[in-house]
Amino acid sequence: MVFTAAVxxxxxxxxxxxxxxxxLPVVSLxxxxxxxxxxxxLMSRSSTRFWGDLLxxxxxxxxxxxxxxxxxxxEPLLHIPVESIGLPFALVGLRQGRGKIGNLFYLGSLIGTAxxxxxxxxxxxxxxxxxxxxVDPILASPILQSAIEQxxxxxxxxxxxxxxxxxxxxxxxxxxxxxxHHWAFSGAxxxxxxxxxxxxxxxxxx
Numbered sequence: 001m002v003f004t005a006a007v008x009x010x011x012x013x014x015x016x017x018x019x020x021x022x023x024l025p026v027v028s029l030x031x032x033x034x035x036x037x038x039x040x041x042l043m044s045r046s047s048t049r050f051w052g053d054l055l056x057x058x059x060x061x062x063x064x065x066x067x068x069x070x071x072x073x074x075e076p077l078l079h080i081p082v083e084s085i086g087l088p089f090a091l092v093g094l095r096q097g098r099g100k101i102g103n104l105f106y107l108g109s110l111i112g113t114a115x116x117x118x119x120x121x122x123x124x125x126x127x128x129x130x131x132x133x134x135v136d137p138i139l140a141s142p143i144l145q146s147a148i149e150q151x152x153x154x155x156x157x158x159x160x161x162x163x164x165x166x167x168x169x170x171x172x173x174x175x176x177x178x179x180x181h182h183w184a185f186s187g188a189x190x191x192x193x194x195x196x197x198x199x200x201x202x203x204x205x206x
């Protein structure tokens with residue numbers, strides 16, 4: 001259940017937060033307070049503590065996404081620094097043995113995002129990223145098609161395979177430990193592959 005919830009919290013909100021933050025960034029940012037309140041409420045009861053823990057890690061991802069995609073999306077170099085906004089809190093929490101489920105979920109999501117960004121830099125997709133952030137979505141199709149052509153080169157396909165293998169290894173190995181926080185980490189990591197595939201399909205269909 002924790003694994004399924006982690007996958008859900010990475011994949012589905014992407015397609016909810018993305019359009020919301022583009023049109024109503026302040027609303028998206030304000031929703032972070034709701035997620036925090038809900039997570040703390042769930043953590044206050046022993047029967048739902050682990051769900052609140054997971055939701056707290058999700059709150060960091062939602063906050064970072066709201067800040068970056070709402071006001072800073074034009075500069076790819078700021079993506080990972082902003083997405084890392086909760087990293088100090090996650091590392092301190094893990095060091096103190098607190099919030100393992102949420103903190104490892106957040107770290108898994110952050111690692112997946114960082115590896116996807118690395119692929120963009122290696123394959124040369126950053127110029128298309130910048131162009132997409134400056135045009136009306138109606139006019140994005142030619143840019144997306146050019147980006148898809150870049151991905152379909154031997155260089156792009158080779159690195160896509162490498163990226164997928166790295167994500168699979170990082171996502172599958174922790175499952176052998178059998179702990180809830182390992183399942184949360186793996187769910188976040190492996191769902192990165194699903195999100196990347198869904199975005200690729202959406203771009204190809206544009």
